[in-house]
Amino acid sequence: LKPSAPGGSKLRFDAIAPVEHTVDELTVPEGFDWHTVIRWGDRLFSDAPEFDWAKQSAEQQKRAFGYNNDYSAIQEQPGTAGKKAVMFANHEYTNEQIMLPEGTSEDDVIEIGMAAHGLSVVELERKNRTCPYSPIVDAPLNRRILLDEVFELTGPLAGSDAVKTKEDPEGRRVLGTLGNCSGGLTPWGTILSGEENFHSYFLGSASYGSNKRYGVTNTEGTARGWEKKYDRFDSRIDGYENEPNRFGYIVEVDPWDPTSTPRKHTSLGRLKHEGANIIIGEDGRAVAYTGDDEAFEYLYKFVSADRYCEGDRAHNMTLLEKGDLYVARFTGNSPAAEITGSAELPSDGAFDGSGEWIALVKDGESAVEGFTLEEVLVNTRAAADAVGATKMDRPEDVEPSLVSRKVYMACTKNSDRGAAGKAPADEANPRAKNRDGHVIEIDELGDQASQTFAWNILLVAGDPAQGDPVYFSGFPVDKVSPISCPDNVAFDSVGNLWISTDGAPGGIGYNDGLFRVTLEGEERGRVEQFLSVPREGETCGPVVHDRDESVFVSVQHPGEDGTFADQHSFFPDYNGTGPRPTVVQVLPRRGNRPDHADQKPG
Ligand code: FEO
Numbered sequence: 334l335k336p337s338a339p340g341g342s343k344l345r346f347d348a349i350a351p352v353e354h355t356v357d358e359l360t361v362p363e364g365f366d367w368h369t370v371i372r373w374g375d376r377l378f379s380d381a382p383e384f385d386w387a388k389q390s391a392e393q394q395k396r397a398f399g400y401n402n403d404y405s406a407i408q409e410q411p412g413t414a415g416k417k418a419v420m421f422a423n424h425e426y427t428n429e430q431i432m433l434p435e436g437t438s439e440d441d442v443i444e445i446g447m448a449a450h451g452l453s454v455v456e457l458e459r460k461n462r463t464c465p466y467s468p469i470v471d472a473p474l475n476r477r478i479l480l481d482e483v484f485e486l487t488g489p490l491a492g493s494d495a496v497k498t499k500e501d502p503e504g505r506r507v508l509g510t511l512g513n514c515s516g517g518l519t520p521w522g523t524i525l526s527g528e529e530n531f532h533s534y535f536l537g538s539a540s541y542g543s544n545k546r547y548g549v550t551n552t553e554g555t556a557r558g559w560e561k562k563y564d565r566f567d568s569r570i571d572g573y574e575n576e577p578n579r580f581g582y583i584v585e586v587d588p589w590d591p592t593s594t595p596r597k598h599t600s601l602g603r604l605k606h607e608g609a610n611i612i613i614g615e616d617g618r619a620v621a622y623t624g625d626d627e628a629f630e631y632l633y634k635f636v637s638a639d640r641y642c643e644g645d646r647a648h649n650m651t652l653l654e655k656g657d658l659y660v661a662r663f664t665g666n667s668p669a670a671e672i673t674g675s676a677e678l679p680s681d682g683a684f685d686g687s688g689e690w691i692a693l694v695k696d697g698e699s700a701v702e703g704f705t706l707e708e709v710l711v712n713t714r715a716a717a718d719a720v721g722a723t724k725m726d727r728p729e730d731v732e733p734s735l736v737s738r739k740v741y742m743a744c745t746k747n748s749d750r751g752a753a754g755k756a757p758a759d760e761a762n763p764r765a766k767n768r769d770g771h772v773i774e775i776d777e778l779g780d781q782a783s784q785t786f787a788w789n790i791l792l793v794a795g796d797p798a799q800g801d802p803v804y805f806s807g808f809p810v811d812k813v814s815p816i817s818c819p820d821n822v823a824f825d826s827v828g829n830l831w832i833s834t835d836g837a838p839g840g841i842g843y844n845d846g847l848f849r850v851t852l853e854g855e856e857r858g859r860v861e862q863f864l865s866v867p868r869e870g871e872t873c874g875p876v877v878h879d880r881d882e883s884v885f886v887s888v889q890h891p892g893e894d895g896t897f898a899d900q901h902s903f904f905p906d907y908n909g910t911g912p913r914p915t916v917v918q919v920l921p922r923r924g925n926r927p928d929h930a931d932q933k934p935g
């Protein structure tokens with residue numbers, strides 16, 4: 334065994350074998366251990382009681398870490414020699430049927446579920462860089478952002494008729510955030526979080542506004558039934574028609590100021606945002622990439638009007654309020670007849686081509702014929718339809734590498750690709766019935782803000798050992814870890830790509846996991862599995878601090894197909910109680926660290 338370290342990364346490990354989807358364990362490489370950082374229900378403030386399965390309450394949950402942590406970001410606190418950090422996590426949704434004992438009152442189900450949504454900020458501490466982090470109860474930066482928190486709308490939709498309700502006749506202040514999926518850490522230290530499946534929280538009429546295009550068409554009753562108690566979740570009620578228009582944005586939170594007002598930036602459009610990630614362009618403008626996570630939806634790019642100013646945090650925090658919005662069109666360079674709907678390469682040996690960023694908003698005005706600026710931003714999907722953007726296989730995370738400046742886009746899967754009446758396979762979405770997803774590499778060719786780009790497919794996922802049609806940039810397919818349903822992407826300090834997955838059990842039959850992908854050199858396309866999450870869990874929010882040989886993941890919805898009486902997972906405590914979504918940290922085992930001092934990096 335010779336642990337590898339592509340690009341000179343300090344993080345050396347031997348890939349783990351894939352883990353069967355029935356296994357309720359978190360599996361890490363030989364020589365590493367995992368540690369619980371924080372679990373659902375762990376209190377952030379000492380005025381709340383300790384979590385107790387049998388005595389849950391909304392009051393406890395409001396002062397404790399929420400459910401289904403998805404994105405997380407961990408920033409070291411300056412001047413603490415690496416001993417303290419501030420962590421942000423979002424709480425995408427809830428699984429009431431495994432969280433709450435049978436017999437919990439309907440009112441408690443609603444209130445505890447609502448309090449388990451939202452965002453958390455929590456300070457962490459550790460003895461030194463080789464030790465795991467733990468949360469600091471009552472730390473000054475600790476914060477829970479709940480459904481009664483006021484968010485300020487920024488950008489052209491702030492104050493517009495499309496977002497006014499009877500509770501907010503000015504259309505500027507929204508209560509809460511919903512469906513927060515992935516996110517990004519900005520160069521100025523704030524956090525972006527994507528409001529994704531907001532539609533599932535509302536009743537709505539398909540004939541009103543953009544409701545149909547966004548799936549706000551439920552007239553029967555939502556899964557959580559919040560509309561039974563709070564009228565604003567039934568947008569058919571007079572005065573609440575626009576409530577769903579106030580969700581579906583990129584949210585920005587300043588974790589360093591617990592009194593700051595979180596904001597929703599309407600300039601980045603309204604969609605089922607997976608998240609957003611920023612890179613500063615060559616001319617100083619902030620460039621944000623964001624995907625709309627649904628089958629046949631689009632990839633978007635925002636370019637700020639103003640320029641980033643190093644050190645001027647107050648100014649930088651305004652950058653997402655004003656700028657141009659684009660949507661991507663991908664054009665393949667091989668004949669359409671050569672795209673067979675499998676992972677079989679066309680005759681030029683690559684799935685690749687050129688792309689255009691088509692303007693939706695330019696210089697503060699609508700760039701789409703027949704759409705006002707307000708219409709583009711509240712019904713961004715329809716505007717993108719109108720300009721002929723390329724329908725993609727569910728755009729999840731899209732993140733630029735700060736090492737190479739190339740951008741990586743996870744297309745998680747799309748089983749309807751090529752189905753009757755649906756878009757056929759094309760060079761950027763080359764596999765029909767795309768069960769396992771693919772990853773696209775975008776090169777802005779030296780100008781991040783430009784309106785053209787080059788692209789190629791880095792990998793088409795699957796398990797070659799099971800005969801799946803796959804592609805790994807030419808790396809031998811019998812030497813990769815099988816991978817399915819790429820969701821979140823991240824980078825280590827030397828620019829290796831890390832991919833976490835959501836949906837592998839339904840694809841290749843293994844538990845979801847975290848994978849490192851080599852991007853440069855002869856081993857480009859090599860996929861190595863670093864960890865596997867417990868049964869029915871999704872691997873989210875990877876944070877790779879490879880200089881510390883430390884990796885964090887959010888384990889979301891472990892055991893989600895169970896019930897309270899029939900739990901499918903007991904992670905992370907394995908003490909007979911049900912699962913608790915948890916942020917974990919993986920570190921080399923202390924006292925048993927593999928000695929690789931004789932190995933030269935890379
Ligand atoms: Fe919440 Fe797009 O995954």
Ligand code: CA
Nearest residue numbers: 666667683685
């Ligand atoms: Ca080609």
Ligand code: CA
Nearest residue numbers: 514515729820
């Ligand atoms: Ca996701």
Ligand code: CA
Nearest residue numbers: 729745820835
């Ligand atoms: Ca997903």
